Amino acid sequence: MSRHLPVVAGRSRQLPCQGASHCLVSLLGMVEGGLGGRIAGVVGGSGPERVLVAASFVNRVGNGLFNAASAMYFTLIVGLPAAHVGAALTIAGLVGLSAGIPGGHLADRRGARAVMMGALVVQAVSMAALVLVESWLAFTVVATVDQVAAAVGGAASGALVARVGGERPAAFRAKLRTFVNLGVVLGTVGSGLALAAGTRGAYVTLILGNAASFALCAALLLLLPHYPVLKAPPRERRLPAFADRPYLVFTALYGAMGLQYSTVSLLLPIWIAQHTEAPRWTAAAVFAVNAAFCVLLQTRIGSRIETPHDGGRAFRTAGLLFLVSCPMMALAAYTPVWSAAGLLIAAIFVHSLGEIWESSAGFALGFGLAPDHAQGQYQGLLGLGFSAGQAVAPAILTTVVLGLGVTGWLLLAVFFAAVGAAGPALARWGVRTRPGQAVVAEAAAA
The missing domain is CATH 1.20.1250.20 (MFS general substrate transporter like domains)
Structure with missing residues (x-):
């Protein structure tokens, strides 16, 4: 914003x-x-x-x-x-x-x-x-x-x-x-x-x-200028982030959507090795492609996502992209060697787009809904939610998803889409509960 x-x-x-x-x-x-x-x-x-x-x-x-x-x-x-x-x-x-x-x-x-x-x-x-x-x-x-x-x-x-x-x-x-x-x-x-x-x-x-x-x-x-501390409003509680219900909900959703990172770094390599005929080096290749796409496209896409409303829509878009990429990864188990490798590269391209939209949504909502004088506290809360999601991700992905096979991948895809679908409503709720920022957000959107 x-x-x-x-x-x-x-x-x-x-x-x-x-x-x-x-x-x-x-x-x-x-x-x-x-x-x-x-x-x-x-x-x-x-x-x-x-x-x-x-x-x-x-x-x-x-x-x-x-x-x-x-x-x-x-x-x-x-x-x-x-x-x-x-x-x-x-x-x-x-x-x-x-x-x-x-x-x-x-x-x-x-x-x-x-x-x-x-x-x-x-x-x-x-x-x-x-x-x-x-x-x-x-x-x-x-x-x-x-x-x-x-x-x-x-x-x-x-x-x-x-x-x-x-x-x-x-x-x-x-x-x-x-x-x-x-x-x-x-x-x-x-x-x-x-x-x-x-x-x-x-x-x-x-x-x-x-x-x-x-x-x-x-x-x-040391080369940065000294930014003066912004004063908190009178009679504000010591940790206002814990009373901000829209931000607490976003923190939970952001932590849940963060499972997509472990999908690439943990779940997909295991799936490639155990369930597909793709060459083993494909696991390294998809990781490299993921990193390259994020480097090349992050600025082009992310710079257009500024307001919380932009962030809500981007969160939904990310969920829809993951809805497409996860079944593509699952289907690699049913294709021949080189077709599997090509399908995985295509899937990771779609997934990388979703990662860029998801991270950009996190920036727009995570910073845009936080008051300027308490950005550090709010970012600490958001980091707590994200880290908690990363902590449980290995157990969920390696037991539930791998245990159910293709069905697990499809459930994961639907999960990402459902979490992302909450983005626009969450953005409206968040902006509505902070009137001062709502005026600025609407002006920027116009």
Whole structure:
């Protein structure tokens, strides 16, 4: 939604960091006319926007380096049993869930940039400490500290994105997600090199590289202007997000729709390996196609979804696209080898479109229905709902859907369509319950 955020003094000045952030973007476009050049061309925007894009890109490259190889490091190099690694990550994740909303509230009251920088510094230290871990208890403690800081930083990041986004936040968030996806892809490619080497030194390099990405991201945030804290209305309750029924319902629906991410990363690879005749490399191919489509199309589609009403319709569109893609994936079990591979590629294209519409809807509704002075708290609540959905996704997808076979896929498709169908009504309800924002939303829609 095209909301008028408070104008910060000096916001229109050319920031001293502009050249530094532009250098990172230029690196992406060194191959003239190539993919990097095309993507770098969409950054544009103000100095603060370029800084936040650069910082997020650096951080996500580090995440990509670490995420793909972390489990293998602790099982193969450190020697922890896989069950112990899973238990430690589960404990850390559950504790981290409780930190998002308080962290977001702190960002609203003390400044999103400062809180996010503090969280990034903690993550840099905890990530570096992982190279010293030799026991399950130490791993659990360090992982828990990291997850708490990640939850706090994620909520603060949402508040900061809302401030930096300016008068066209949807376009900025779409560009930001494009570079976030690209960063993860590049980092994952780098992790593949370390996995091929298989040595302790290679794995340690990935971990320290991720730690350095947190530190560099925090340093880049120093180049952002200081955004003053927005005052809450008089006599507002301490945590208004918990009394906002439309937002609570959206949080639940957004967490439910988030099962689509595990559909690609978990359910589909298992389905390809166990139920289709497609070559095994098809699992990697569909993942790469999914990432590529999201990088190339996120800005083009997402920049047009600005108001909560846009978000409601986009949520419905996403559900309908998943209604098409899930049966296509299921039918791959009944087609010959190369036909199955082609059908899966076509299915992942449709699914990727649905992912873009779904994420864009999440931006428009998640930010558009949240009051400006409490963005951090509301983003913390939304993150809690999303994380809860991701936590239960493996159990649902691997038992219910895989257990029922094609019927399970069809039920999953109908589930996504039903959740998405609630989007337009939810948007109307949300706008109706916040009159001040409704006027701005309707003006923007007109």
